[in-house]
Amino acid sequence: MSDVSNSSIPRHTLGQRIFQFLGTMDLAITLLLSLAVASIIGTVLQQNQPYTDYLIKFGPFWFDVFETAGLYDVYSALWFLAILTLLVISTSVCLIRNTPSMLKDMWNLRTHVQEKSLQAMHHKDQWSVDSSVDVTVTTLQDELIKQGFRVKQTPKTDEILVSAMRGGMNRMGYISTHLAIVIICLGGLLDSNLPLKLAEWQGKIKIETRDLPIKDVPAESRLPVGSQAFRGSIHIPEGRSSNVAFVAMRDGYLIQELPFKLEVKEFRIEHYATGQPKSFETDLLVYDDDLKVPLATTISVNHPLIYKGYAIYQASFSDGGSELTLEAWPLEQSAGDVAVSFDTKVFDNRQMRWGEQSLKLEMLSFRPFNINPDPTEDDPNRLRNFGPSFGFKLREDTGEALEYLNYMLPVERDGREFYLSGVRSSPAEDFGYLYIPVDDEGGLEAFNHFLIQLRDNELIEKLASEMASETLMVMENQNEGLKQSLHESLTTLVTMFVRGGFIEVNDFIETVLPEAERDTLGPAYLSMLREMLARIYFSDFEDTELVEDSQLLFLQDAVDAVGSLSRYGAPVFFLLTDYVHVEASGLQVARSPGKPIVYLGCALLIAGVFLLFYLPQRRFWMIVKNKESNSMILLAGMSNRNPKEFDAFFEKTAQTLRQVSGNSRA
């Protein structure tokens, strides 16, 4: 509804002009579309991620610019709220301005129309019948009432005007939809974090960004029990309880105190036969002074608990500090010769010392199952359980860390079994895997023994000397100098291999050997190294004639594993030997006092939209007058919707009215 009619009034006060501007359609549409565009920004840029992620992604300059523009949390940015507020104001102004006339239009049957204006209408019909005016009016009026019209008679000097209307509620549709927008926005505002932001600006609360134990979080970062809206989350390990929730704000959090205590008795995941998760459930106990006995209940996804206006949802799950027993198998000399067993827990940190080296072991995660696509099948939908796994980091004093993921059970590859350990230096990378071959006993003894042999200089000297002699014997060469240099090359090769794997050996070949000899000597060196490694491995076998294929394969796998140790970066391999799985249920606790208001708005919106589109307002007028003992009838009609449908409707109604009044068209 534009304001053409008002423009004839010469002067407006500034206030009136602003009021008018706020109610214009152009502003409304501009606001609707700007809201749409602003929303797009928030979906393209992932919201509420850790600030360090943004910093890495955008660099320091743009990080600052985007932060100032509030782009990491668009939907509670000031400018976004400003658009919403303007929309609410603009809609309210529209409502205030239009409601009176709409209400009038809803009831008013328009009894002041003139015959002239009926004649000018697009839909009209005219006929005469040979009964009296009174009878005709009554008949026609009854028919219209039967069709659901409200009617009113207005006697005039020598004629009667009948005004009729159906679908007046259409106007209610306008009021209802627009009121709904205002109500929904206000309800939503109640549930938003705007009050928290205001409190923050006033300095009443301060966002905590440090990782502190709950009891150490200062009072200024705590929100007392109250009626305000919030949405917080909390992870509670099985058997533990909590009476607070964490409310995430920008790059930190606030602590919301709860008027009750939640205890997680048990968290459960059920699985389908295929291995996908079927349900996440928590057995919950609610302790409250108002309760004689604690409230025991089970919540699951889609089935929250509503208690005292607080809604408690199953949102996620995590490890609750599972107890793990690990064996540290030495991979480097500094770690000794035997495996050391110790107990730890997920989320525990401890300083480990291996000779000179000191590393912090940070236990990150534990999973009792790993249901992944089976690499031995072509179909990616075929899943297999790879058993328990645990993740950890080894951090140097400089702060740098490598992340590891170890599987408890051996994994089969090409018919042989391996212990699997993944390593990576940043979460952005995929894991690279170390495959350690499992021996006949199903353990790591054989591999460890091989490692010890590889570090046994005496043994290596002896074997190198033997091999050098044998080689020269085959070549029928007795040169003592040549033998010595071959011996040295062999020990150097083994030392290099143990220290730096195939990479170092290759580097040696590429850099030290003259280019001309590289092609012939390179492969020769490698096969000599392999021969040496085999001799080392078999050195304490009683009878090397009876070596089985499986032993050869084990040797090959062990050599591959040793060859990649330099890239593995850890002085030990942690083998999980036992665990007690402790889970933590991830709960979301929310209070939204605005919810009933928003739902009321939603109901109004739906009702309003259907009224607007599907209840056309239809008006009919009839002027019936006496003409030579006959009655002359002039019928006219209009509708505010669906002109095409009204064409047909008018036609049909006119036909019916003619019939009941005793005149059917020729």
Next chain:
Amino acid sequence: MTNLAGTMIEDDSSPLSQWLWRGLMVAAGIVLLSLYSQVLDSYEIGIVVLAAVGLSFLGQNWPPFRRHTIVVAGLSFFALYLYGTDLALGQKDFLLSYILASQSAFMWMSALFVLATLTYFLGLLLRSEFTEKVASALTWSATTMGMVGLMVRWRESYLISPDVGHIPVSNLYEVFILFAVITALLYLFYERRYQTRSLGSFVLLVISAAVAFQLWYAFEKGAHEIQPLVPALQSYWMKIHVPANFVGYGAFAMAAMIGTAYLLKSWRQIAAPNGLIASRLPPLTVMDDLMYKAIALGFAFFTVATILGALWAAEAWGGYWSWDPKETWALIVWLNYAAWLHMRMTKGWHGRPMAWWAVIGLFVTLFAFLGVNMFLSGLHSYGTL
């Protein structure tokens, strides 16, 4: 028949047949409820009642829809009868494996939709009413096969295992079929209402595109496999939220295609007033009206669907509105069409600008429907490509 004056059929079915239809639906509802009263919870009872009321309402002035419903029900029950309790029969039984098992029914649906599209184009080119009637019949059969496929798939999911069973509106593959079927039904409704078949080639084009995508998705990604529901989707809200959404998407898609036809005609009318386009397509005012009707219908259902989504979110995610990308894009679509409707209803805009806007609206809708799943991550993270 091409009705150039653009008059409409209001209702032409006899009161007797209307009452019979309503009676049948009520009876079907009652039989269903009494047979399964033990296993249905109150929400499911509500959904059965809603379905019975909805179907009797839809069919009361739409005789072809009554036939469609009866055929779909008949074929679906027949398929269930053939299946019994043995899913493996889907591969072995002749009728099932070639026609009625969901995957076969979907293949028939796809073929028939493509054929219908071509036939509508042929009808337009040949100016042949008969050909267009054939195209309508093909569209009805495609819709029937799609609907039967959905019904049978529903049962198949329970045959896999009772805990896997769910209504087939839970992933992108299934909703693409729903989209094709709903868009076709909407079109068929208006085709009859407005007595014009010449828009079929345009609307069916979108459906064929959806079918092509769905086939690619099945063959390339194995998406047709029935997967069990993740816990977040195990909710009765899904049964109404998703179909309501797809009435919206379908109606918006139809509006965009009518918009395309409008633009073509408004251009050809001047360039070649007696040409095929100018003479065969309905008058501009009719298309303008249809476009408005479709958007209004879509908007109404989309409003309902979004609100249902909010109600569901309040139960599953701990808040009725989380600014999740899918949610936000639903809002964007909604705002876009709200602006369109304001322009049309209060500023009286019509014709080419509105047709363009309706076409652009399809891309906004498409992004909300597909783009979000492809490019953005969020809570709606099932149904990724």
